[in-house]
Amino acid sequence: MTDIVVGNSDKLKPAVEEALKSAPTQHQRLLDWVREVAALTEPETIHWVDGSQEEWDRLTSELVDAGTFVRLNEDEFPNSFAAFSDPEDVARVEERTFICSSTREGAGPTNNWVDPEEMKATLTEKYRGCMRGRTLYVIPFVMGHLGAKDPKFGVELTDSAYVVCSMRIMATIGQDVLRTMEEKDAFFVEALHSVGAPLDEGQDDVAWPCNPDKYIVQFPEDRAIWSFGSGYGGNALLGKKCYALRIASAIAHDEGWLAEHMLILKVTDPQGETHYISAAFPSACGKTNFAMIEPTIEGWKAEMVGDDISWITFDDEGKPRVINPEAGLFGVAPGTGWTTNPNAMRGVAKGNTIFTNVALTDNGGVWWEGMTDEVPEHLIDWKGQDWTPDSGRPAAHPNSRFCTPIEQCDIVAPEYSDPDGVPLSAIVFGGRRKTTVPLVSESFDWNHGVFQGATLSSETTAAAKGQVGVVRRDPMAMLPFIGYNAGDYLQHWVDIAKKYGEENMPKIFYVNWFRRTPDGGFAWPGFGENSRVVKWIVERLQGTAGGKETPVGIVPNVEDLDLTGLDADPKDTEAALAVNVDEWKEELPGIDEWFEKLGDHVPAEVKEQRDALGARLDG
Ligand code: GDP
Ligand code: PGA
Ligand code: MN
Ligand code: MN
Numbered sequence: 001m002t003d004i005v006v007g008n009s010d011k012l013k014p015a016v017e018e019a020l021k022s023a024p025t026q027h028q029r030l031l032d033w034v035r036e037v038a039a040l041t042e043p044e045t046i047h048w049v050d051g052s053q054e055e056w057d058r059l060t061s062e063l064v065d066a067g068t069f070v071r072l073n074e075d076e077f078p079n080s081f082a083a084f085s086d087p088e089d090v091a092r093v094e095e096r097t098f099i100c101s102s103t104r105e106g107a108g109p110t111n112n113w114v115d116p117e118e119m120k121a122t123l124t125e126k127y128r129g130c131m132r133g134r135t136l137y138v139i140p141f142v143m144g145h146l147g148a149k150d151p152k153f154g155v156e157l158t159d160s161a162y163v164v165c166s167m168r169i170m171a172t173i174g175q176d177v178l179r180t181m182e183e184k185d186a187f188f189v190e191a192l193h194s195v196g197a198p199l200d201e202g203q204d205d206v207a208w209p210c211n212p213d214k215y216i217v218q219f220p221e222d223r224a225i226w227s228f229g230s231g232y233g234g235n236a237l238l239g240k241k242c243y244a245l246r247i248a249s250a251i252a253h254d255e256g257w258l259a260e261h262m263l264i265l266k267v268t269d270p271q272g273e274t275h276y277i278s279a280a281f282p283s284a285c286g287k288t289n290f291a292m293i294e295p296t297i298e299g300w301k302a303e304m305v306g307d308d309i310s311w312i313t314f315d316d317e318g319k320p321r322v323i324n325p326e327a328g329l330f331g332v333a334p335g336t337g338w339t340t341n342p343n344a345m346r347g348v349a350k351g352n353t354i355f356t357n358v359a360l361t362d363n364g365g366v367w368w369e370g371m372t373d374e375v376p377e378h379l380i381d382w383k384g385q386d387w388t389p390d391s392g393r394p395a396a397h398p399n400s401r402f403c404t405p406i407e408q409c410d411i412v413a414p415e416y417s418d419p420d421g422v423p424l425s426a427i428v429f430g431g432r433r434k435t436t437v438p439l440v441s442e443s444f445d446w447n448h449g450v451f452q453g454a455t456l457s458s459e460t461t462a463a464a465k466g467q468v469g470v471v472r473r474d475p476m477a478m479l480p481f482i483g484y485n486a487g488d489y490l491q492h493w494v495d496i497a498k499k500y501g502e503e504n505m506p507k508i509f510y511v512n513w514f515r516r517t518p519d520g521g522f523a524w525p526g527f528g529e530n531s532r533v534v535k536w537i538v539e540r541l542q543g544t545a546g547g548k549e550t551p552v553g554i555v556p557n558v559e560d561l562d563l564t565g566l567d568a569d570p571k572d573t574e575a576a577l578a579v580n581v582d583e584w585k586e587e588l589p590g591i592d593e594w595f596e597k598l599g600d601h602v603p604a605e606v607k608e609q610r611d612a613l614g615a616r617l618d619g
Contacts (some may be wrong), residue, residue: 007040007128016136019046024175028183030140030155033190037157041194042129043136049164051174059161067207068162069354073364078351082366083162085232086383089210092234092241092283092464093312094480097216099246101484106220107484114217119226123215126196126228133199134580140178140188141171143244143325143488144311145419152248152325153181153188156238160195160209163236166354169328169403171239189223189247191238195228215452218242220250220483224515233330233356234463236285244309244325245481252311253484253492256499261477262310263291264324266413266422267534270299275538278310278322278506279428280453280477283463284399286430286513286526289329292343294409295531297562302531303413304343304406305422307331312424318500323421326406332463333358333368333400340370340527344402347409354403357382359395368396398462413451425541429476430511431458436583437512439524439576440533440542441553446497449508451609452553454490454602455591456510473594487601494603509537510553515576523576525568532561549617585617 012020016038023031025048038046049055051613057354060081063069069081100119104459107113114122124240139156156167167173181188196211211229218225225242227235234241236490248259262278269275306324314320329347333355358366367376381387381395415422425610429452431437437457443449453476460470462479473479475486482489499504511533515523535555539545547554558574566573591610593603 005609007038009035009039011042012038012102013042013044014556015045015241016043019048023268024048024050025178025182027178030188033155034136034157037192038136040124040574041127041131041136041159041482043131043134043159045583046136046138047176049137049139050178051168056165056168059165063161063165066205070360072366076300076363076365077349078354080351080353082358082476084208086208086210087383088212089208089230089232090357090397090465091232091462092418092480093214093230094169094464094466096214097480098218098484100217100219103219108482108487108601110479110482111585119217119440123217123228126213126215127192127194130194130196130198130228131159133160133201133203135396137161137164139164139167139173140181141167141173141239143171143178143239143248143571144323144419145417146172146177147179148419151180151184153177153184153186153193153238154243155188156191156193156493158193158236160231160236161250162231163193166233166237166403167239169352169354169405170237170330172326175181189225189243190229191225191243192489193227193236193238194229195231216286218246218483220247222376223247223251231326233403233610240309240326240330240472243245244311245478246483248325248483249478249481250310250483254486256496257314258310258312258493258496260310260312261308261481262427263287263307264305264310264322264422265291265293265534266303266305266370266415268301268539269535269538273542275425275541276305276322276422277428277534277537278312278424279430281430282432282458282461282474282477282479284332284460285432286460288329288344289336289341289527290530292341292409293534294342294528294530295534296528297531297535297564300531300535302534303411305413305416307406310577312494313421313502314496314504320424320500320504320506321421322424324406328403328405330401330403333371333402334394334396334398335370336368336373336402337370341372343409343411348402348404350408352405352408355400356403357400358395358402359387368400424506426509426537427506428509428511428537429453429456430513431456431474431477432461433457433459433471433512433516434514434516436531436580436587437515438508438552438555438579439513440511440536441550441555442537442547443508443510443553445513446502446505446508448553448603450490450493451613452508452510453493453604454606455594464569473590485601487598487603488607490598490603494496494605500553517572517575523572525566529566532563532566535562536560551581551619552584555579581617588614588617
């Protein structure tokens with residue numbers, strides 16, 4: 001962090017000096033950086049996070065004492081805690097998220113941009129003294145496997161113990177990481193985080209300290225992250241969205257791979273043939289549920305490799321391989337229940353979980369809308385108020401979350417822990433659309449698939465602050481996560497196939513679980529029944545399933561889907577699959593507007609796809 005106006009070393013507290021002297025590392029760049037940040041932020045003390053169980057036990061107890069955590073009933077939820085955030089700190093803040101590349105063009109038309117020097121100057125003043133009265137935690141972490149050829153290291157400096165505990169679930173952290181980083185004298189991403197709530201001498205802390213003035217800032221060229229003012233997962237657990245998507249997408253662009261907002265599903269058909277599928281849906285549009293799907297069709301098996309992020313590389317032959325760089329699930333709680341997602345429920349029931357903004361039951365458990373069919377008669381809602389079914393408001397925040405280790409889910413595939421990842425057969429794009437977009441379609445070729453991804457549209461959700469239910473374009477479900485110019489990002493997708501060979505590319509599909517019938521209900525039952533769509537996708541890969549060519553891609557006829565035992569009105573299924581030319585013609589102005597917004601970086605290959613779609617709709 002060489003360019004900040006450094007703080008005053010005279011202000012280092014004795015305990016800080018002591019912690020720097022007895023640091024468990026010789027990594028000079030790390031030591032210099034920690035000293036510099038401490039001089040600027042003026043913490044009371046420094047704690048070098050080792051990632052041990054004892055440390056977790058101590059920090060979680062401290063968080064209980066501080067009122068940040070409620071310890072849950074040990075019988076039902078062992079070693080688990082509920083946290084309740086400030087009501088204004090419940091989601092990602094896209095308005096306050098910045099990509100500070102050296103030029104505005106580098107960040108492109110979809111990202112907020114401020115000149116990096118100016119942003120550093122502004123934030124340096126925000127950070128000055130911001131950790132007063134708090135502990136500075138140093139969290140060495142690695143995204144992906146510590147045994148990978150080129151492990152992707154980071155160090156998060158934070159003044160939040162909630163962040164430390166959550167990072168222990170979501171990433172591989174601690175002593176071993178630090179040692180390996182040291183041995184390799186490896187590069188690490190500097191990830192600075194503060195809740196931005198310094199404590200004056202004698203001032204009482206609040207349960208969820210944060211600051212109304214939030215900044216989630218990526219410096220893609222420096223590969224650095226500065227986050228200020230929020231404790232919420234996507235803003236504060238910097239290994240996840242900030243590193244594994246925004247910074248990693250910039251690295252991937254430079255190095256010829258892909259960092260994507262995609263789950264990874266392993267499917268095995270009745271003959272024992274295995275396929276791995278990555279799927280990109282915007283936040284709160286069904287990734288975690290799809291990753292943990294329990295198939296409703298005979299003989300098909302599904303396992304999870306990842307639920308949110310895919311790093312896709314290409315081997316010497318140009319074949320794609322994918323890893324999940326995370327170690328935990330940070331899942332949307334509402335809608336996750338014993339009928340919709342039993343695998344998640346079983347995983348969470350094993351304990352070791354942090355819940356945020358769910359409701360508390362009278363016997364020290366948790367509840368959220370959709371968890372059980374039966375609604376409890378009394379709860380303490382996420383705001384700490386008494387709640388009954390007549391209260392007329394949700395008990396859990398719509399973006400309440402469970403944070404749980406991936407390894408404790410029964411259905412995690414053993415390949416999850418293979419540093420070389422798994423071969424990738426198919427990419428699925430999807431969004432939340434009430435109309436127009438059919439249940440599933442297969443793209444004609446790679447560039448058509450890139451066009452489908454580039455024009456992906458979805459209704460906004462509670463996962464980000466702002467209006468919910470507004471349709472917006474969300475390229476590859478990466479709109480809030482592309483760490484550079486979105487047009488260049490699309491070009492990168494086009495170029496990947498040129499570089500590694502289109503014959504090596506995964507087949508691309510586009511799904512919509514959320515289409516509605518005229519009476520407002522879902523046209524497709526979703527969840528486990530999505531296995532029927534998975535089966536069609538796999539059979540398309542195998543060349544055995546039928547389908548019809550439509551202007552938007554190859555769509556199954558009703559009889560091409562295995563609907564055995566499906567409890568749904570066949571008319572609804574037909575409606576879910578329908579491609580309505582008039583509806584699609586209405587999409588075109590929105591697509592044109594979108595490409596106009598993206599400007600002259602939109603690849604010619606993608607624009608050609610727009611014209612080809614127009615011609616097919618007219619034809
Ligand atoms: P993620 O944020 O993309 O991982 O999305 P989740 O899997 O957590 O799901 C977000 C919300 O969508 C939850 O409330 C789910 O219950 C709901 N959901 C997920 N899959 C489906 C589906 O297939 N059909 C319907 N109707 N809802 C779904
Ligand atoms: P999600 O992850 O995609 O599971 O919602 C969190 C987010 O994207 O903010
Ligand atoms: Mn996500
Ligand atoms: Mn999820």
